Amino acid sequence: MTSNLFHPHGTASDKTLQRCVRLSRQGRGLVPVAGLSPLPEPGPHEVLICIEATSLNYRDLLIAWGRYGGVEEGRIPLSDCAGVVLALGSQVSEWQKGDRVMPGFFKDWLSGPFKPAYGPSASGGESEGVLARTVVMPASALVRVPDYLDGQSAATLPCAAVTAWQALFERARPLKAGDTLLVQGTGGVALFALQLGLAQGARVIVLSSSDAKLERARAMGAWGLINYRDVAEWDTEVLRLTEGEGVQHILELGGAQTFQRSLNCLAYGGQIAQIGLLSGSFARPDLGRLQRLNATLEGIAVGSVQHLQHLVRYLETHRIEPVIDRVFHLDEVEQAYAYLASGQHFGKVVIRV
Structure with a gap:
């Protein structure tokens, strides 16, 4: 320049x-x-x-x-x-x-x-x-x-911070102490969600393809850590960590490649906040499962x-x-x-x- x-x-x-x-x-x-x-x-x-x-x-x-x-x-x-x-x-x-x-x-x-x-x-x-x-x-x-x-x-x-805030606190089911929250990645929205979730008393599970980044998330207070490159069926691992219950809140950042797995590990009455398209396209998930779970899907635009x-x-x-x-x-x-x-x-x- x-x-x-x-x-x-x-x-x-x-x-x-x-x-x-x-x-x-x-x-x-x-x-x-x-x-x-x-x-x-x-x-x-x-x-x-x-x-x-x-x-x-x-x-x-x-x-x-x-x-x-x-x-x-x-x-x-x-x-x-x-x-x-x-x-x-x-x-x-x-x-x-x-x-x-x-x-x-x-x-x-x-x-x-x-x-x-x-x-x-x-x-x-x-x-x-x-x-x-x-x-x-x-x-x-x-x-x-x-x-x-x-x-x-x-x-x-x-x-980034307002996106995480609206997803967790301003929509149908606000995050509360004792909930389990799943965040995808370690970018701006994901880490703000981790910090807000911890401050609220939630258990936070973090997905990442980097063990080094997962260790940094652990140091911040993350409860569960999953490397999705090592564990392709990470939804099954989420269910194992939560003893089959699933998670109450998911910040869905991945798009087509992650949405169905998010649905698979969502708890009854839980909420998915649709935020990102990091995989490059929109998902075509089984929305019948959303109904069976009596769960909520919220679109979040900052x-x-x-x-x-x-x-x-x-x-x-x-x-x-x-x-x-x-x-x-x-x-x-x-x-x-x-x-x-x-x-x-x-x-x-x-x-x-």
Whole structure:
């Protein structure tokens, strides 16, 4: 990347521009490259934020791979960030300069049930993302950063942590102490689910293809560990661990290759939260089993600004620290994407702005 594009105000000769990253089309996909954008100014109900850090999600890879609709070439990517308020719109009274804030994933989904109209407000998709020096956000979309977290940790919360939070606490059957929870993998959503589950007093089973990652999950407090490469029929192992009862909560992240096994080891009255498609396609499971179990299937698409507020209060109560695997600099953004795509990460990948 060209270093002069990362001058704090764009180029040395033009202080109306700022550094950012934009998506450039190469082949069938989009590649993050150094770019410039005009320095934004907040409207009457908006806030200007100086970005401290952003974090990557699997969605960002799907966008780069051309498997996520509605994203134009030239878009500034990423949805998750944390920073400091620099300027306020004329009608904003709930925030002050210097406040530490983070925006919700869907800027327009403030509370209540999800509506189709909220979809385009997700940053980094159909609307501009946050991988820039400064961004403008609606004041209503912002949530304060917990005092005990730095900006890099806070930048991991709006998507992955809220997804796990909504799946476990905001839907039909909230997680309770004594439940058994199954999480697939050791990425951002999975590890937040592990941490939230442990704080709630649940027994957590973790699936991974890496013994080293499973040992790290054990050190965090995981109750059950299964290497699904060594134990292909991991649903049978889950039933063995739970003495035939199955698990009350499953965060289904795999898609077609895992969904039926999740159903096989779900407890009576249990709940599957459908979140991810890591295997690349939708499942065609035996939904008759879901009925026989009197169980629930919940589709989870991140969450609202209110969900992020609820999450922050819970994190503060339990002093939960997000797990960050690696921190990259803004001029290392391509390496950050590649590292996430490699699957080597344990927890979140952060880009420091």
